[in-house]
Amino acid sequence: MKGKRRRQGRAASASTDRKNGDQSEQRSRNQRNRKKGKRLKNPTVTDSRAWFPASSWSFTYSSPSSSVSFASWFHFDRRVYMMKQEIRNMLCYARSSSELMLAIDCVQKLDVEHHFEEEIVAALESLYSESYADQLHRRVNTLHEAALLFRLLRQTRYPVSSGDY
Structure with a gap:
């Protein structure tokens, strides 16, 4: 009986080690992908960056016009x-x-x-x-x-x- 428990304990700890190793490997992959700007592979982990639609304002409205001459200024x-x-x-x-x-x-x-x-x-x-x-x-x-x-x-x-x- 004691031998069976030991074997089960070893097997259980080995499987949790594998799971922990897989999770840490997945985390490091996600971190690398985040730095590269790629989507995350793990669907349970969400990306913290928000998505906003493109602005209707172009740069011509937000920056001074280059056609303004010295005379007009x-x-x-x-x-x-x-x-x-x-x-x-x-x-x-x-x-x-x-x-x-x-x-x-x-x-x-x-x-x-x-x-x-x-x-x-x-x-x-x-x-x-x-x-x-x-x-x-x-x-x-x-x-x-x-x-x-x-x-x-x-x-x-x-x-x-x-x-x-």
């Missing part, structure tokens, strides 16, 4: 410079405080205020000093103007009390 740059000057003039020579507040608000909403920081700081300083020198009720005509002035001054850290409005 120069024209574009010149146009940007002219627009910046026009906005600076609007900020420096506004006819009324409400027009100035609306211009500052539009520039901030367009997220280009970093181009006009000096002009905006000077304009807000003048609005702040005027609003407290002339008393606020003379400077602000509508609720919208009062809210806009309050928000512009508060967001640039001027000490403005909500009780004043």
Whole structure:
């Protein structure tokens, strides 16, 4: 009886060794194939790479065109410079405080205020000093103007009390 158990044990361990050896050999084959970009042979192991359909965008849409000439870039740059000057003039020579507040608000909403920081700081300083020198009720005509002035001054850290409005 003891001899039979030993033989069965040896046979069972030999078969598990073969299975383990086959599994490790299959794993190493799969790893090599993965590196080469081939499909895996073992159907139980899935490939972790996802499949996505081809993009409808071609490289012509995502990269700048090579046909753009220096002259057109120069024209574009010149146009940007002219627009910046026009906005600076609007900020420096506004006819009324409400027009100035609306211009500052539009520039901030367009997220280009970093181009006009000096002009905006000077304009807000003048609005702040005027609003407290002339008393606020003379400077602000509508609720919208009062809210806009309050928000512009508060967001640039001027000490403005909500009780004043």
